[in-house]
Amino acid sequence: MKTITSRDNAQYKELVKLAGNAATRRKLGRTLLDGVHLCQSYLQLRGLPEQCIVSESALQHGEVMDIVGQLEARHGHVLALPDSLFKAISQVEHGIGVMFSVATPERSVSGPLAVNAVLLDGVQDPGNMGSILRSAAAAGIREVYCSAGSAYCWSPKVLRAAMGAHFVLDIYENVDLAELVRNARVSTLATSGYATQRLYDVDLRQPVAWLFGHEGQGVADDLLSLATHQVVIPHLGQVESLNVAACAAVCFFEQVRQNQV
Structure with a gap:
């Protein structure tokens, strides 16, 4: 687990842009999944994210610790932030303090519609x-x-x-x-x-x-x-x-x- 405490950190600045700017999300081909449910669903259905970001206070939360434990067991990347830095990139009011950074799939239509x-x-x-x-x-x-x-x-x-x-x-x-x-x-x-x-x-x-x-x-x-x-x-x-x-x-x-x- 890596910890960032400065707003001037380059990786943190990129997260701020990713959280608040649609053009950045499209350009980088990434987005943020904010909240326990979305993170749990992604782990279950898609696997490891590019990165898990957690607030320091969330590390005391049982469901968040379970998510972090699964990632660390599979050598996933976890980034811890002070609560004040996490809140600056989260759009969820009263959230628990966990999000994933994930790649957004780009698909091209390959054939005629044949299913629902x-x-x-x-x-x-x-x-x-x-x-x-x-x-x-x-x-x-x-x-x-x-x-x-x-x-x-x-x-x-x-x-x-x-x-x-x-x-x-x-x-x-x-x-x-x-x-x-x-x-x-x-x-x-x-x-x-x-x-x-x-x-x-x-x-x-x-x-x-x-x-x-x-x-x-x-x-x-x-x-x-x-x-x-x-x-x-x-x-x-x-x-x-x-x-x-x-x-x-x-x-x-x-x-x-x-x-x-």
Whole structure:
């Protein structure tokens, strides 16, 4: 275990930039997983991080000590910081004081869609993005494709909202969704408040690609025109539409329900 006590340390300065600057995260191809749950999930599902960063007070916490013990047993890198330095790079209020620095995977689309997947066209809110990823993982979906205008999936806010879903998903960013839909070997279902076909009337017992759009504008018209089906989720209350993350969850678990009947 290495200890840093100075704000002027070059390694610490890089952590500060990584914590607070999206451009730095993209440039370095790294991000920070803040909190016990994310760290435990990464260890279980992905293995060793590039580095574990802990606050001095967290070293008295049982779950943190277990994480540190696993890393040291496997010759992982652990960095200890005074509480004041750790708080300067953490975005979690009242957190326990542990985070991982990890590489963010870069994936390129290698072939046509042939399995259950989620396509996100300009979903910009990090909370919505994380919730959709979490629901997709819970529904057994493995592939997620995001357009260039979508929120960065590996940002701290998205990571916290997804609660570890990233580590069981294959996430593709900056994807040409129109080309993906045109070449897909599965049906594409786009949600639209103007559709006439109800979600519950579509046969979802085979793989499909779900297409969800921007919080305000919805799915772009060109993508809507390419979709195999445009579907609507009927609702009774006096509201215009569902939140995109809620809409996605309803769709995913209607497919789960149909496949369990």
